[in-house]
Amino acid sequence: MLRRLEAAAAKRRIAAAGARQAARPAGQPPPGTDTLPQIAHIVILMMENHSYDNYLGILADRGDGLKLGADGKPTEVNLASDGTPVPLWTIDATTQQSGVPTQTWHASHIQWHGGACDGFVRSIEQTLPGVDARAAMRYFTERELPFYYGLARTFPLATRWFCSCLGPTFPNRRFLISGTAHGLIDDLPFGMIDYPEAGTIFDHLSANGISWINYHHLSPVRTRWRRISHARGLRWLRLIAGALAGIFPQFLTMLESKVQVTADLYPLGFWRSASHLRPVSEFWRAAQTGTLPAVSIVDPDFSHGSEENPQDIAVGEAFAAQVINAVMAGPGWPRTLLIWLYDEHGGYYDHVAPPAAPAPDDVPGRSPYQRFPALRLLSRTALGKKLTAADAGPDTYTRLGFRVPAVVVSPYAKRDYVTELDYDHTAILRLIERKWSLPALTRRDASAADLLDALDLDGPPAFRDPPVLPAPRAAR
Numbered sequence: 001m002l003r004r005l006e007a008a009a010a011k012r013r014i015a016a017a018g019a020r021q022a023a024r025p026a027g028q029p030p031p032g033t034d035t036l037p038q039i040a041h042i043v044i045l046m047m048e049n050h051s052y053d054n055y056l057g058i059l060a061d062r063g064d065g066l067k068l069g070a071d072g073k074p075t076e077v078n079l080a081s082d083g084t085p086v087p088l089w090t091i092d093a094t095t096q097q098s099g100v101p102t103q104t105w106h107a108s109h110i111q112w113h114g115g116a117c118d119g120f121v122r123s124i125e126q127t128l129p130g131v132d133a134r135a136a137m138r139y140f141t142e143r144e145l146p147f148y149y150g151l152a153r154t155f156p157l158a159t160r161w162f163c164s165c166l167g168p169t170f171p172n173r174r175f176l177i178s179g180t181a182h183g184l185i186d187d188l189p190f191g192m193i194d195y196p197e198a199g200t201i202f203d204h205l206s207a208n209g210i211s212w213i214n215y216h217h218l219s220p221v222r223t224r225w226r227r228i229s230h231a232r233g234l235r236w237l238r239l240i241a242g243a244l245a246g247i248f249p250q251f252l253t254m255l256e257s258k259v260q261v262t263a264d265l266y267p268l269g270f271w272r273s274a275s276h277l278r279p280v281s282e283f284w285r286a287a288q289t290g291t292l293p294a295v296s297i298v299d300p301d302f303s304h305g306s307e308e309n310p311q312d313i314a315v316g317e318a319f320a321a322q323v324i325n326a327v328m329a330g331p332g333w334p335r336t337l338l339i340w341l342y343d344e345h346g347g348y349y350d351h352v353a354p355p356a357a358p359a360p361d362d363v364p365g366r367s368p369y370q371r372f373p374a375l376r377l378l379s380r381t382a383l384g385k386k387l388t389a390a391d392a393g394p395d396t397y398t399r400l401g402f403r404v405p406a407v408v409v410s411p412y413a414k415r416d417y418v419t420e421l422d423y424d425h426t427a428i429l430r431l432i433e434r435k436w437s438l439p440a441l442t443r444r445d446a447s448a449a450d451l452l453d454a455l456d457l458d459g460p461p462a463f464r465d466p467p468v469l470p471a472p473r474a475a476r
Contacts, residue, residue, distance in 0.1 A: 003209070003275075006206050006271060006272065006275060007206055007207055007208075007209060010199070010202075010203040010204070010206040010207035011207045013195075013199045013203050014198065014199040014203050014204060014207060028437060029437040030437065031204070031207075031208050031436070031437055031438055031439070032208030032209065032210065032436055032437065032438075033436065033437040034435065034436060035434065035435060035436070035437055036434070036435040036457070038335060038412060038457050039335055039336070039337045039410070039412075039435060040294070040332065040335035040336070041292045041293070041294065041295075041296065041332050041335060041336040041337070042294065042295050042296070042336075042337050042338075042339075042428075042431065042432060042435070043292065043296045043298060043323075043327055043336060043337070043338040043339070044176070044295075044296065044297045044298070044338075044339055044428060045298050045320060045323050045324070045338060045339065045340045045341070046173070046176065046262065046297070046299075046341055046342065046343050046425075047300055047306055047307050047316055047320060047340075047341070047342050047343075048169060048300070048302070048306040048307050048308040048316075048342060048343055048344075048346065049103065049169070049306075049307060049308040049309065049342065049343070049344060049345070049346025049347075049348075050307060050313075050342050050345065050346050050348055050404065050405065051345035051346065051348040051349060051350035051402050051403060051404060052065075052159070052161075052345075052350055052352070052402075052403035052404060052405055053065065053066055053139060053348070053349055053350040053351055053352075053403070054138070054139050054140065054345070054346070054348035054349065054350070055139075055140055055145060055148060055405045056148070056149070056152055056157075056405050057074065057088075057139050057350075057351075058074065058139065058141060058142075059142075059149060059152055059153070059157075062152065062153060062157060062159075062418055063152070063157050063159035063418055064159045064160070064352060064420075066088065066139070066351065067351075073088075074087070074088040074139065076088055076349070076351055077137075078118050078119070078120045078121040078122070078136070078137060078349065079118065079121065079122070080121050080122065080125065080133065081121075081122050081125050081126070086121045086133070086134055086137050087137065088137045088138070088139055088349065089134065089137060089138055089139075090138060090139050090140065090141055091138075092143055092144070093144070094140075094144050094312050094313045094314040094473060094475065095310070095312050095313075096135075096309040096310050096311065096312075096313065097132060097135045097309060097310060098309060098310035099128070099131065099309065099310070100124055100128060100131050100132055100133075100135040100136070100309065100347070101120065101123070101124055101135045101136035101309075101346065101347025101348055102123065102124060102127055102128055102347045103167070103168050103169075103344055103345060103346050103347040104127065104167070104168055104186070104390040104391070105166070105167040105168065105171075105185040105186060105365070105390060105391050105392070105393050106127060106389065106390055106391065106392040106393050107123040107124070107126075107127045107347060107390075108123075108166040108167055108168075108344075108345075108347075108401065108402070109166055109393040109394065110122060110123040110126060110127070111123045111136075111166075111347070111402070112166055112353070112354060112399075112402075115353035116353075117349075117350065117351055117352070117353055117402075120136035120137065120347070120348075120349045121133045121134070121136055121137065123136065123347065124136055124347070127389065127390070135309075135347075136347055136348060136349055137349050138348065139348075139349070140313070143473075144313065144314070144473060145313070145317060145472075145473070146470040146471065146472065146473055147317050147318075147320070147321045147469055147470050147471065147472040147473075148317060148320075148405070149470070150469045150470035151324070151340065151407050151409070151469055152405070152407055154467050154469060155407050155408060155409045155410075155413045155463075156407065156408045156413050156414055156417040156418065156419055156454035156455075157406075157407055157417075157418050157419070158341075158406040158407070158408065158418075158419050158421075158423050158454070159403075159418055159419070159420055160352070160403065160420055160421065160422050160423065161341060161403060161404055161405075161406035161423040161424070161427075162354050162355070162400035162401055162402065162403050162404070162422065162423065162424050163342070163343065163344040163345060163400065163401035163402060163403075163404050163424065163425065164176070164181075164357075164397075164400060164401060164424040164425045164426060164444070165181060165397050165399070165400070165401050166354065166393075166399060166400075166401045166402070167181070167185050167186075167344070167365075167401065168186060168187045168344060169187055169308075169343050169344060170184055170186070170187045170189075170192070170265055171184045171185055171186075171365075172343045172344045172401065172425060173262050173265050173343050173425075174265050174266070175360070175424070175425045175426055175444070176262065176343070176425040176426075176428060176429070177200045177201055177202065177262065177263065177265065177266070177429075178196045178198075178199070178200045178201065178266065178441055178442070179196075179198075179360050179426050179429055179440070179441035179442035179444045179445040180196055180360035180361050180363065180397070180441070180442045180444065181360075181365065181397060182194055182195075182196045182266075182361070182363050183363045183364060183365055183366055183371055184365070185365040185366065185367065185391050185393075186367065186368075186387060186390055186391055188368060188387070190368060192265060192266065192267070193267060194266070194371075195266050195267065196266065196361075196441070196442075197361070198439075198441045198442060199441070200263075200266055200441070201295075201429055201432055201433075201438075201441065202263060202268075202272070202276070204433075204438045204439070204441075205294070205295060205432075205436075205438075206272075208436060208438070210294045210295070210436055211293035211294045211295070212276060212293050212294060212295040212296070212297075213276055213277075213278050213282075213283075213293045213295075213296055213297075214261055214262055214263040214264075214276060214277055214278070214296075214297040214299065215278050215279065215280045215282065215283040215296060215297065215298045215299060216260065216261045216277055216278070216279065216280065216299045217279070217280055217299065217300070217301040217302070217303075217305075218260055218261065218277075218279070260299075260302060261277055261299060262297050262299055263276065263277065263297060264277075280298065280299075283296070283298055283323075283326075284326060287326040287327055287329075287330040287332070288326065288329075288330055289330070289331070290330055290331035290332035291332075292327075292330075292332055292336070295432060298323050300316055300319050300320075301319070305318075305319045307342075308346065309346065312475045314472060314473045314474060314475035315475045317472040317473065318472045318474075318475065320340060320472075321469070321471070321472045323338075324338060324340065324409060324469070325469070327409070328409075328466035328467075329466065333411060333466060334411055334461065334464065335411075336410060336411070337408070337409070337410040337412070337431075337455070338408075338409040338410065339406065339407075339408055339409070339428060339451075340405075340406065340407045340409060341404055341405065341406035341407075341425075342404035342405055342406075343404070343425075344401055344402070344404065345401065345402035345403070345404055350402040350403050352402075352403050354399055354400040354401055354402055354403075355399070355400055355422055356398060356399050356400075357397075357398060357399060357400045357424065357444065357447075358398070358443045358444055358446075358447050359396060359397055359398050359443065359444075360397055360426075360442035360443055360444035360445075361442050361443065364395040364396065365394070365395045365396065365397060366391075366395060367387050367388065367391040368387065369384055369387065369388070397444075400422075400424050401424075406423065408451065408454040408455070410454075410455060410461075410463070411461035411462070411463045411464050411466075412455045412456055412457050412461050412462070412463075413454060413455060413456075413462060413463055414454060414455065414456050414462065415462040415463070417454060419453045419454045421449040421450070421453055422449055423448070423449050423451070424444070424448065426442075426444045426445035426448040427445075427448040427449050427450070427451050428451070429441060429445040429448065430445050430446075430448040430449075430450065430451070431450075431451045431452070433445065434450075434452075
C-alpha cells in the first residue's frame with residue numbers, strides 16, 4: 001500500500017513537468033521499460049572534495065595527468081598574489097590540513113580564472129587570508145592511495161569527469177539527483193526547502209516502481225529527527241534556523257553542516273525518508289545476498305570518512321574499498337555497475353580547464369538571502385556577510401567544475417580502457433534514464449555523455465571473475 005501511495009504522489013509531482021516536455025520519440029518504450037537487462041544494479045559511491053590531479057595526477061601512462069620533469073616531479077605552479085611561484089608538492093602522509101583548501105562558489109571561480117586554472121593559491125589568499133595557501137597545490141601518490149591507483153589501472157578510468165558546477169558539495173550533489181542545483185550555490189542547509197520543477201530521479205524511479213535506497217551512517221535518533229523535521233509542512237523550520245544564525249552567531253557553526261544524506265538535498269519528506277533511507281549495515285547484507293535495489297547511493301560517513309579536509313583520506317579509501325570489494329564478492333556482481341567518483345574538487349589544483357555546459361534550467365544561482373525575501377533583512381549580519389563573500393560570482397551554471405577522479409566498475413567494463421568523453425554527474429542520470437526509458441530532467445542530463453562508452457555489453461564480460469585489488473593503506 002505504501003509503495004502505491006508513494007508512486008501516486010511521485011506521479012503527481014512530475015505530471016506538470018511531463019506536460020511541458022516534448023513529445024516522446026516514436027517507438028521509444030514506455031517509461032519503466034528495462035532496456036539494459038545486462039545491468040540489474042547501479043551503485044553510486046560518491047566521495048568528497050578531491051580533484052583528478054590531486055589524487056591521480058601522477059598515474060603513469062593512463063589518463064591526462066600532471067606534466068613531470070626530469071626529476072619525476074610535477075612541473076606546474078600557481079602564482080601567489082605577490083607573484084611568488086608555488087609548485088605542486090607532496091608528503092608521505094594521508095592527513096590533511098583543516099579548512100584549506102577551499103571550494104566555495106567564489107573561490108572556485110577565482111581558481112578557474114577564465115580557463116587559466118592559475119588561481120588556486122590566490123583563492124585561499126583572497127577568501128581565507130592568513131592560512132596556508134600552499135594547501136591547494138598538494139597532491140597524493142600511490143604510496144598514500146594504493147587501492148585507488150589499483151582501481152584506476154584495472155577498470156575504465158574517466159580522465160575527463162568534471163563536477164557539475166564551479167562550486168561546493170551541495171550544489172554538485174543536487175546535480176547528481178536532479179540535473180540541476182536549482183539555484184543553490186553554497187553548503188548551508190537552511191536554503192534547501194525548494195524542489196525542482198521536473199522532480200528528482202527518485203520521483204521518476206518511484207513513479208515507475210523501480211527500487212532505490214540511499215545507504216547512510218546516521219544514528220537512529222538523527223534519522224528519526226530528519227524524517228520529522230523535513231516533512232513538507234515543517235520545511236520552514238530551516239529558514240527559521242537561518243534567521244537564528246544571523247541573529248545569534250553561535251548558531252553559525254551548527255548550520256555549516258556536512259551533507260548527511262545525498263537524497264535529502266531536496267526535502268524527501270517523512271514517508272520517503274522512512275522508505276528509502278537505510279543504514280549502511282543493510283548495504284553490506286544486501287551486497288552479500290545479492291538483494292541490492294535497482295539504484296543505490298552509498299554515502300560515506302561525512303564526518304569522518306568522506307575524505308573532506310581535515311579527514312585522514314586513508315579512512316575514506318578503506319571504506320570505498322570495502323564497498324567495492326563487497327559488490328564484487330556478492331552474487332549480484334555479474335549484473336552490477338558501480339561508479340566511484342567525487343562530488344567536487346575540494347579546492348585542490350587541477351590543470352584542465354572546465355568546459356562550457358548547457359544551463360540546466362532558467363533558475364539563477366543565488367544566496368539564501370537573495371532567494372528568500374524573509375531573510376534579506378539579515379544580510380548584514382555576520383552570517384550574511386560571510387555568505388555574500390562566499391557566494392560572489394556569476395549567477396549561471398553554464399560551465400562545469402573541475403575534474404574529479406572517476407572509475408566505472410562492472411563485469412562488463414572494458415579492459416585496459418580510458419574514456420575521454422566529457423562527463424559530469426548528470427551522466428549517471430542519463431544512464432538511469434536510458435536503462436528505464438525515463439525522460440531527461442533538465443537540459444544538462446539530456447545532453448550528458450554516454451557512460452556506456454566504458455562498457456562492452458555485447459561480448460562476454462571481461463571481469464566476470466572480479467579482480468583482486470591492492471589493499472588500502474592503514475589510517476594513522
